[in-house]
Amino acid sequence: MPLDLTLADILAAILALALNAYVLLGGADFGGGVWDLLATGPRRDRQREVISHAIGPIWEANHVWLILAIVLTFSCFPPVFARLGIVLHIPLTLMLVGIVLRGSAFTFRTYDDQHDAVQRRWGRIFAGASLVTPVLLGVCIGAVAAGRAGPVPAHGSFADRFVAPWLTPFSLAVGLLTLALFAHLAAVFLTLESDDPEMVEDFRARALWSGGALFVAAFGALVVARTHAPLLGTGLLVSPWSLPFHVVTGLAASAVLAALWWRRYHLARVAVGVQVSLILWGWGVSQYPYLIPPDLTIAGAAAPAVTLRLVLIALGLGVVVLLPSLVYLFRVFKAAPSHSVRGPKGEH
Amino acid sequence: MPDLLAARSQMAVSLAFHILFAVVGIGMPVLMVVAEQRWRMTGDAVCLELAKRWAKGTAILFAVGAVSGTVLSFELGLLWPGFMEFAGPVIGMPFSLEGFAFFTEAIFLGIYLYGWDRISPRAHLWAGVMVAVSGAASGIFVVIANAWMNAPTGFDVVQGRVANVDPIAGMLNPMAFQQTLHMTLASYAATGFAVAGIHAFLLLADRQNAFHRRALAIALLVGAPAAVLQPISGDLSARAVAAYQPAKLAAMESHFETGRRVPLVIGGWPDMEARETRYAIRIPGGLSFLAHHDLDAEVAGLDQVPRADWPNVPIVHAAFQLMVGLGSFMALVAAWAGLLAYRRRDLCASTWFLRALALAAPMGFIAIEAGWTVTEVGRQPWIVYGVLRTAEAVTPMPGLIVPFLGFSLLYCFLGVIVAWLLYRQIIRSPRPTEWTRVYAPARRPRAA
C-alpha cells in the first residue's frame, strides 16, 4: 500500500496519539477510582491510600490529553467537532458531569483531610464517577465506530434524532469494554505503586481477574459488532490489517497475564500499554480514512492547510517544552516506590 | 425558556463560574512564589506556612478550574457547533497554544504541590515560577480567542464559510492587546485584593497576628500595583471598543443619539422607550474625550444600529458602571496603601485602612464578572461581531433548559463546597503548633 500521507493525515494521527495517551494515562486514573470503589478485605484503607498517592500528583496532567484531543479536533477538523457536539450531546454532557464530579471529589477528599464522614462521602462520589465516566466515553466511541454519528436529520422525533444514534447494544458493549480496559490497566499499573508485598498481591489478583473480564467484554463487543455495527465489524474482521492486528493484540494481552502470573510487573506494565494502544489503533485503522463514518473523512473535514501547518508548528514547539517537563514529572514521582510519596502536608 | 436563551444562559453560567477559578489560577501562584522566596531569603517560618497554605488552596481551586474549563471546551461544541465549525480554523491556534499552557501548568503544579521534600528548594521555587507563567499564558491565549470574536480579522467570508484563513492575523486582532492586558491585570488585582481583604478582616480582631500581617503585605504587593494600573488599561480597552465595536460602546454609555461633544453618563437607568437615560450624572464632553481624547469628537450612538440589533442596553450599561465604580474604589485603596508604605507607616495600624481593604475583598471578582457581562452581552446579537449571529451558531438540539439547570445546580453545589473547604483548610488562623511542626524541603536554606 503506497503511503502518501497528507498534512491532514498527520494531524489525524497526532489526534489519535493524544487520545491514546489519554486512554493510557487518564484511563488508568479512572480505573484507580474503580478499584477505590471495589476496595475490599482487611487492607481496604491501605489500598485506597496507595491509589490516591498514585493518582494525586499526575491526574491533572493526564487529564490535559483529553483537552488536547478536543482542541486539535476543533482546530483541525471543525465539522467533526460540530457533529459530535450535536449527535452525542446527551452522552457527552453526562460524561462531563462525571468528569467534574470525579476531579473535584478526588481533590476535596485529598485536601479535606479530617478523616471524617464527609471525607468518606467524597471518596464515594469520586469512585462512583470513575465508574460511570468510562462507560459514557465508550458509548460515544461506540456510536462513532458503528457509523451511527451521521448528520442529524432535520425532522423526526427527539428520540430518533438525538438518542437512537448512541443508545445501541453495540455502544453499550463498547462502554463496558472501556470500563474493563481502564480497570485492568489501573490494576496492572498499581502493582508497581507500592513495595508492601501484601498490597502488590492484592493488585495482582485484581489485575488478573479484570484481565479475564476484559477478554469477555472484548469478545462480547465483537459479537455484537457483527450484527449491530456491520461497518466496524467488517473493518475489524475482514480488512487486510485486521488479522495481524488481532494476533498482536491477543499476544500482548496474553503477555500481560503471563507477566502478572510470574510476577514480572514491569513487563506487565509495558505489555498492557501495548495492548491498550493496539485496541485503540485497531479501531482507528479500521475506519480510515473516515473520522466519522459514514460521511466525514480526514480530507473532507480538514481545516485549510495554513491552519494545519500552524498547528503542526505549535505542536512541535509545545513538544520541546512539554516532553522534558513530563519526563521530569514522572521522574520525580514515579521513579522511587511510592511509600515515600508524601501528601502536601508531609505527614504519612 | 427558548433554546437559544437556555444555551446562552448555560454558557454564561459556565464561564462566570470558570472565570473565578481561572483568575485564582493566574494570581495565586504569584503569591505563593513571593511567599516562598521571602522564606528562602529571611528564613521566616510564617512565610513558609503561607506558601504551603496557599499552595493547598490553589490545588483545590485549580482542580475545579480544570474540570470547569473542560466543560467549557466541550460546551463550545455542545452549544455552539455552528460557531466552532465556522471559527475553528481561525481561532484554533490560540486554543492550541492554550492547551500547551495548561499542560505546563498542570505538570509544574503537580511538582510544586507534591515535591516539597523531593526536589531541591531552588527547583521547587522554579516550579512555582513555571506555574505562574503558564497560568498567565493560558489566560492570555483564551482571551485572544475572545478578542477575535469582538474584532474578527484574518479571514474572508465566501458563501457563508471562512476562506483565505490567516490564523496569525486572527491572533493579532485589534482587540487582543487591550483585552489580554486588562484581563491579566484584573487577575492579579482581584486575587491580591481578595487575599489582602480577608486577612485585613481577620486582623481587625487580632491586630498582632504575624500570619495575617505577612499575608496582607504579600497580597498587596501583587494586587495594589495592578489595581492602580487597571483604570489606565480600561481606558485603552474603551478606546478600542469605540473604534471597533461602536454599538457596544453606545450600550455601555447608554448613548442613544450620535453627536459631537457627547457627555459622559454616570449611573442612571436607560429608558428604552424614551431613548434617554434617567437619573444620571452627566459630564459635558466626557465621553467624546474618553473615547477619542478630544472634547469635540463625534461618537456614534445606538441610532446607528437597527433597533433589532441592539444589545440589552440596561444590562450592559449597569454592568459597566459597576465595573468602573469598583475599579475606582480599588485603585484608591491601592494608592492609599502605597502612600502608607511610602511613609513607612504600619499598614495594619490604621483601622480605617483595614476596613476599606476588607470591604474591597470581593470587589475584584465582582468587577471581573461585570466586565465580562459588558463584553459578552454587549456583543449581542453577534457571536462573531458583524459576521456570525448567535442565533445561527446555536445547536439544533431542543430541550436545552435541562442541561442549563443541571449545570447550574452542579456549579452551585461545587461553589458552596469550595467556599466551605477553603474556610476549613486555609483561611482559619493556624494554631501555633501547626506551623512549628516543620516539614521543610530536602535541604534547608542558608540562614539569612
Ligand code: HDD
Ligand atoms: C478586577 C477587575 C476589573 C477592574 C477593576 C476593571 N475592569 Fe474592565 N474588565 C475586566 C475587569 C476589570 C474584565 C472582566 O477582565 C474584562 C472583560 C473582558 C476583558 O478583556 O476584561 C473587562 C472589560 C472592560 C471593557 C470592555 C472591553 C471589551 O468589551 O472588549 C472596558 C471598556 C473596560 N473593562 C474598562 C474599564 C475601566 C475604564 C475600568 C476603570 C476602573 C475598569 N475596566 C476596571
Ligand code: HEM
Ligand atoms: C471560552 C472560554 C474558555 C474555554 C473554552 C476555556 C477552557 C479551559 C480548559 C479546557 C481548562 C482546563 C485545562 C486543564 O485541565 O488544566 C481551563 C482552565 C483554565 N482557564 Fe479557561 N477557558 C475559557 C475561558 C477562560 C478565560 C477567559 C480565562 C482567563 C483569563 C481562562 C483561564 C484559565 C486558566 C488560568 C485555567 C487553568 C485552571 C486554573 O488555574 O484554575 N479561561 N480553561
Ligand code: HEM
Ligand atoms: C471567562 C470569562 C468569560 C465570561 C465570564 C464570559 C461571559 C459570557 C456571557 C455572560 C455570555 C452570555 C452573553 C449573553 O447572554 O448575551 C457569554 C457567551 C459566550 N462566550 Fe463568553 N465570557 C468569557 C470569556 C469567553 C471566551 C474567552 C470565549 C472564547 C471563545 C467566550 C465564548 C463565548 C461564547 C461562544 C458564547 C455564546 C455566544 C454568545 O452569547 O456570544 N467567552 N460569555
